[in-house]
Amino acid sequence: MSADAVPPSAPAVPPSAPPAAAAEADGSLIRAEDLWRTYVMGAEEIHALRGVSFTIAPNEYVAVMGPSGSGKSTLMNLIGCLDTPSRGRYVLRGKVVSEMNDNELAAIRNREIGFVFQTFNLLPRATALHNVELPLVYAGIPKDERMERARRALAMVDLADRMTHKPNELSGGQRQRVAVARALVMGPAILLADEPTGNLDTVTGEEIMRLFEKLHAEGNTIILVTHEKDVADHAQRTIHIRDGKIESDEKRR
Amino acid sequence: MRLTRPIAARWPVLLSMREAVGMGLAAIKAYKLRASLTILGVVMGIMTVTGMSSIVAGLNASMARQIESLGSSVLLIRPAAPGEHISDEEWRKRKTLSMDEVQAISVLPLVRAISPMEFVRVDLIKYGNQKVQDATTFATTAAYETVHDAFVQKGRFISDVDVDRASPVAVLGTDVVDALFAGVDPIDKEVFLDGRRFRVIGVMERKGKFLFMSRDNIILIPRGSIQRRDQRFNFMIADVKPISPAVLDRAVDQIRDAIRRKRKLRYLAPDNFAVFTQDTLTDLYRRITGGIYMVMIAISSIGLVVGGVGVMNIMLVSVTERTREIGVRKALGAKKRDILWQFLTEAMTLTGTGGLLGIFIGGGVAWLVDRFSPFPAVIQTSWVMVAFATALAVGLFFGLWPAAKAARLDPIEALRYE
Ligand SMILES: Nc1ncnc2c1ncn2[C@@H]1O[C@H](COP(=O)(O)OP(=O)(O)OP(=O)(O)O)[C@@H](O)[C@H]1O
Numbered sequence: 016m017s018a019d020a021v022p023p024s025a026p027a028v029p030p031s032a033p034p035a036a037a038a039e040a041d042g043s044l045i046r047a048e049d050l051w052r053t054y055v056m057g058a059e060e061i062h063a064l065r066g067v068s069f070t071i072a073p074n075e076y077v078a079v080m081g082p083s084g085s086g087k088s089t090l091m092n093l094i095g096c097l098d099t100p101s102r103g104r105y106v107l108r109g110k111v112v113s114e115m116n117d118n119e120l121a122a123i124r125n126r127e128i129g130f131v132f133q134t135f136n137l138l139p140r141a142t143a144l145h146n147v148e149l150p151l152v153y154a155g156i157p158k159d160e161r162m163e164r165a166r167r168a169l170a171m172v173d174l175a176d177r178m179t180h181k182p183n184e185l186s187g188g189q190r191q192r193v194a195v196a197r198a199l200v201m202g203p204a205i206l207l208a209d210e211p212t213g214n215l216d217t218v219t220g221e222e223i224m225r226l227f228e229k230l231h232a233e234g235n236t237i238i239l240v241t242h243e244k245d246v247a248d249h250a251q252r253t254i255h256i257r258d259g260k261i262e263s264d265e266k267r268r
Numbered sequence: 269m270r271l272t273r274p275i276a277a278r279w280p281v282l283l284s285m286r287e288a289v290g291m292g293l294a295a296i297k298a299y300k301l302r303a304s305l306t307i308l309g310v311v312m313g314i315m316t317v318t319g320m321s322s323i324v325a326g327l328n329a330s331m332a333r334q335i336e337s338l339g340s341s342v343l344l345i346r347p348a349a350p351g352e353h354i355s356d357e358e359w360r361k362r363k364t365l366s367m368d369e370v371q372a373i374s375v376l377p378l379v380r381a382i383s384p385m386e387f388v389r390v391d392l393i394k395y396g397n398q399k400v401q402d403a404t405t406f407a408t409t410a411a412y413e414t415v416h417d418a419f420v421q422k423g424r425f426i427s428d429v430d431v432d433r434a435s436p437v438a439v440l441g442t443d444v445v446d447a448l449f450a451g452v453d454p455i456d457k458e459v460f461l462d463g464r465r466f467r468v469i470g471v472m473e474r475k476g477k478f479l480f481m482s483r484d485n486i487i488l489i490p491r492g493s494i495q496r497r498d499q500r501f502n503f504m505i506a507d508v509k510p511i512s513p514a515v516l517d518r519a520v521d522q523i524r525d526a527i528r529r530k531r532k533l534r535y536l537a538p539d540n541f542a543v544f545t546q547d548t549l550t551d552l553y554r555r556i557t558g559g560i561y562m563v564m565i566a567i568s569s570i571g572l573v574v575g576g577v578g579v580m581n582i583m584l585v586s587v588t589e590r591t592r593e594i595g596v597r598k599a600l601g602a603k604k605r606d607i608l609w610q611f612l613t614e615a616m617t618l619t620g621t622g623g624l625l626g627i628f629i630g631g632g633v634a635w636l637v638d639r640f641s642p643f644p645a646v647i648q649t650s651w652v653m654v655a656f657a658t659a660l661a662v663g664l665f666f667g668l669w670p671a672a673k674a675a676r677l678d679p680i681e682a683l684r685y686e
């Protein structure tokens with residue numbers, strides 16, 4: 016099988032039926048072992064992450080907190096396969112991601128990761144429907160199925176009546192809901208959100224958090240970065256990071 | 269396993285192609301002025317190829333027909349060959365045929381007939397009050413008909429007896445008849461050639477045009493029926509019909525030998541005359557059209573390069589402006605290959621649009637030329653396709669660098685780009 020190929024059996028699970036994510040023998044969906052991320056700037060080395068280890072089980076809801084510059088986004092980028100660790104091992108669904116090449120990473124991002132950004136990152140010239148369709152395009156799914164699945168994902172975030180709107184014709188909360196639909200449309204193993212409510216007012220932020228809770232109840236695994244205690248309180252587990260290290264890892268309930 | 273996977277799964281590119289074409293068109297719409305200026309070069313280049321190839325092809329077609337209509341197996345004896353470069357001094361040394369030489373050629377074994385023709389300078393042709401001034405007058409013999417496959421449609425041609433007696437009779441081309449004899453039967457009427465009285469004995473069949481000059485604007489008279497007046501305008505040429513088209517080349521050699529012997533040219537001295545076939549005309553014509561093609565390719569190359577550089581520029585700007593978008597696409601699973609193709613397709617959409625415009629304008633020009641000028645033009649599907657393919661290739665070539673730049677972007681840095 017060619018290097019860039021994705022297993023043909025990769026499930027294209029519709030968002031309404033989230034994956035019973037295949038876990039490793041110990042029951043973990045994500046396993047991070049001693050992750051380091053070092054940026055080299057001239058003679059200086061900046062260690063954004065200094066040996067982070069944890070596991071996350073399927074259907075966990077995790078909040079990541081910590082002061083600015085502590086390495087939260089760096090960690091999310093590693094988990095999201097946008098970046099690879101300078102040292103350490105990262106295993107996602109039994110696959111060693113830290114050893115993959117560009118094309119394999121792209122395929123993992125496409126199928127296993129759903130990313131929600133603070134600044135939404137929707138394509139400005141494309142409609143809501145088209146934005147949600149995009150991951151399906153890169154998965155090589157035919158047009159009819161793409162439309163069908165994108166519509167369903169938008170309906171799930173209560174935007175069935177805004178499909179043909181462009182981002183600048185939507186409110187902030189609606190934009191973020193489009194982004195969530197886009198993150199979920201491929202039925203990923205995990206949903207990653209880096210300060211998803213950071214650009215929203217409190218009321219709209221709450222609306223997005225309710226959506227996350229619903230998705231969690233439906234079986235999705237969620238990792239969320241936030242500065243706000245209120246937001247973190249929605250999660251079952253909070254990981255505190257400071258200076259690139261895990262300071263505390265608390266589970267509730 | 270591999271084989272059972274749908275093609276689209278291996279080539280998401282094909283699925284996103286329509287999207288990329290749409291983006292290209294959107295870019296044109298968004299930056300109307302900038303985009304149209306950049307593709308202007310492509311438009312010009314493709315327009316040149318489409319227009320000029322149509323015109324040259326039109327010329328080719330009519331040229332081939334015309335050269336054929338001259339009679340394919342005729343040999344021409346002239347002071348010089350077409351396209352031959354001759355100095356003024358050399359021109360003075362050239363001699364025109366003499367009747368003696370014509371006589372010698374007529375008895376050669378490979379020659380069936382020779383038709384000598386003298387250009388006679390006649391300024392004014394009159395019938396009653398009607399005048400013609402631009403007709404060509406030839407003094408010739410009865411063999412003219414055989415050699416040129418040109419026959420009278422009415423009356424009779426010049427006979428040997430007419431030539432022997434230098435009778436003042438004339439055979440007219442249809443243009444002359446039309447100009448002088450509106451609704452009158454010209455046979456046995458009297459016309460005046462610079463005041464000399466000639467009796468019309470026949471009218472030639474219509475020959476049509478050759479090289480956009482009418483071949484019907486002529487008057488044929490028997491050799492010797494007008495005295496020579498001006499040496500420059502009374503030189504003699506001849507056309508020869510060999511016994512068969514197959515011996516054309518050998519006939520050329522025989523005739524050259526005969527003339528050289530008559531003129532007592534030394535062994536190494538060059539010919540001071542020229543004997544050639546229609547092929548020589550065809551060759552000359554090919555050289556000219558070859559030149560036209562070179563000009564066409566030169567003009568269009570300049571246009572395409574200018575357009576290509578413009579497209580490269582607009583694509584570089586577009587890649588920078590859309591850095592964040594590229595980051596988003598990569599975060600959603602786009603591979604390098606997908607991004608590369610997206611921007612290549614956009615570049616090709618730009619140049620392809622320019623190409624289509626060029627084809628339409630060039631085709632329009634060709635149509636106008638065909639319709640409103642004496643030059644025929646036929647649009648060449650093959651050249652149009654080559655032109656369009658070239659436009660796409662220009663997009664591919666000049667889009668490669670910007671597209672590669674986009675594909676190489678690091679997803680995180682691209683996402684963070686302000
Ligand atoms: N591309 C880079 N080059 C050099 N240093 C970097 C780069 N990206 C991040 N860093 C550094 O790594 C550290 C961690 O950055 P990171 O973005 O992960 O912080 P964060 O916890 O997300 O902060 P915030 O809450 O403000 O978003 C910071 O000190 C930052 O300056």
Ligand SMILES: [Mg+2]
Pocket residue numbers: 087088089209
């Ligand atoms: Mg951050």
